[in-house]
Amino acid sequence: MSAWPDSSSIPASETAVANKSEGKSTDEKPSKGNREQIQVNPKVFNGETQIEVDGITVDLRNRYLAALLAWLVxxxxxxxxxxxxxxxxxxxxxxxxxxxxxALGGFHVVYASWYPGDKRWHYVLQAGVGSAALPALVQGNRMRLATDERGRTRSDYEPLWNGFMAPPHRPVLESEADEVAAWYARRGSGYEMGTWYTMIAGLLNFLVVYDAFGGPLAVPISGRKKRKSDSSASSSDTGEASAFADAV
Known part of the structure; x- marks a missing residue:
């Protein structure tokens, strides 16, 4: 019988102590659980208006007012x-x-209409740019008031602002020549392209509104958490960080 105990019978804790005393590192291959995780800044969720990302403090002020302003302009x-x-x-x-x-759509692609045969659902997305698309609501209401019981535009109707964002004259029927058909004929594929461009711009501004409300990324821009060893160096970088602050 061997006088030395079997290595498999030695507890793992004693093995770790032995390796440490011999200068061996037990952290050569860290497991996934030991890897540093990026944590979301809790200030984003508790209603605070000031958040810090990579040592830069951003004051979001009144989030709701900022979101409203971002939608309007x-x-x-x-x-x-x-x-x-x-x-x-x-x-x-x-x-x-x-x-x-x-412009591609001949300045006719943005208008508000929910009339049967011409339900302009595109306007829901186009209105994402805010005040730039609001005249269409005024023109749409004016057209509604000028539509008779038969669904036709009255002869005394005159759009405001030389027809800027005004809906087409009613009725709008696919089987008949109407004002929408004339717009298509004049602009061709530009009418469709203009419609999509204005919709995409509205969708992009929805993201802008969200960024104004939620602030910049809640995770560090550098992709890592701030370590204690970085705290001493951060004081020397304060001047550079302040210059970068308004870009966040």
């Missing part, structure tokens, strides 16, 4: 929060796409 909510770089990016990109689509 793309980027306005970010300017209200002092996030000027994002605000400039959003107002240029979103409104450029929307105006390009509006």
């Amino acid at each position: 793309p980027g306005a909510g970010h300017f209200y929060q002092g996030r000027h770089t994002k605000g400039t990016l959003f107002v240029i990109s979103v409104l450029s796409i929307w105006m390009l689509g509006f």
